[in-house]
Amino acid sequence: MTEYVIIGDGISGSSAAETLREEDPDSEITVITDEGEPLYNRILIKEHAKGKLPEAPISIHDEAWYEDRDITLSLDTHVTTVDTDEKVVRIHDGSDVSYDKLLIATGGTPTQLPVPGSDAEGVLHFWTFQDARRIKEYAEEAEQAAIVGAGLLGIDFAAVCGAQGVEGNYLMRGDRWWRYALSSEGAEIMHQGMRDVGVEPVFDSGLDHFETDDDGQVTAAVDPNGERYPCDFAGVAIGLTFNTEFLHDVDLEMDNGIVVDQYMQTNLEDVYAAGDLTRFYDVLLGEHAQNGSWGSAKEQGRIAGTNMAADGETEGFEWVSSYSITHFDFPFLSFGHPTLGDDHAERKYSDTEWRRIAFKDGKIVGGVLIGDLAPQSKFKQLMREGRVVADQKEVLLAETVDLDDLAPAQEQ
């Protein structure tokens, strides 16, 4: 009977556990998490912090879910080291759990700002359900807030401020939000969305330090220009640090994340990784890449589980990830790898509609759609087909995309 151990009960770990139980009914499966609750919907906790969604529907599994499947779940259990020679996982209380096959699905932790005051009360990060509960409590009482981190997670803080009637200043280092994927024209639509909910984007700013009161509570964010932004709380979302510190003694290949092939296998036998923390071989891109999205993490967990149970390379990960922002009146969808590539095309259609497509070697590798999401499945289809289309930008930028207008695919 094979013993599987999964570290992490986020969507990737949990989806692997479910797959393993289906594929290997007689095996022993243990899921270890340092959180105090079983899998919940991490991409809905922002709705809770906004005050729009109660707790109950955010939970995905209760403990009975694991019992019913004969999966051992260890909550509040932190893995401190892994010994891949002995094939054991060491727990914070000194005990060992042995494995035949191991899945590392430990995701990341929000990176702290390396500035004075960043550990003050009221300087908040956003990753766990517990974080969301605290953010909600603060936002319900607060009048003003400061937000730092001009990316996909920072904007959730802006949305919480908007929904909870908190006046926000959103401090950004450059001249726009998510400058790696959006031009000024596209970003301006997002800036207007922020202003419409009462959050003011502040450009060429950032953070120098936080001021605190005698109780250690944050009172203001001060930017490098010396501008002071009073706040009852500050939301910091400057990036993720992958949870791999417990692997420091393990000879795993790392490259800002755990390197895996398309089967989710690491360089070590019987050790797999899945979810946000992988640098996986992207068969569509033809190189290693990273995704930070729910759908991708879930699929990587499923693929890892399938290959672990088969003890072989049964199914590869082939996926176009997408990530939406739904906080404003207009939708936003980023797909694939919008910040990669060697060429791009973009167009603005109205005050709330904009599109950008990124190409590498003539093929679509990602993009961003604001306002009109209709072409998403066509662009994803072209990505999967690996079709060279960068020479036909007009067709791709037409308001209504018709793939029949593309010149016939050439033999590659």
Place this chain on the structure above:
Amino acid sequence: MSSSSTVGRTVTLRRTETVRSPPRVRHVDELSEDALARFYDLVTSGGGSAVTDLTGFVDGEIIVFTDYYRVSLE
């Protein structure tokens, strides 16, 4: 309200403000690519549309998009 007919069945989306204890709430990023396309068609059509595939939707669930939409399979 947006709806689509299939042989004998209709998918209907209704905007909703309240979420008490629905059987299931999903974020739009949990939909499969096809279900997202069908969902988006329904949202933007604002009325009868050509969406005919019900797979990927569950009666009574709420989908979180730019508004909250309650799904009815009738």
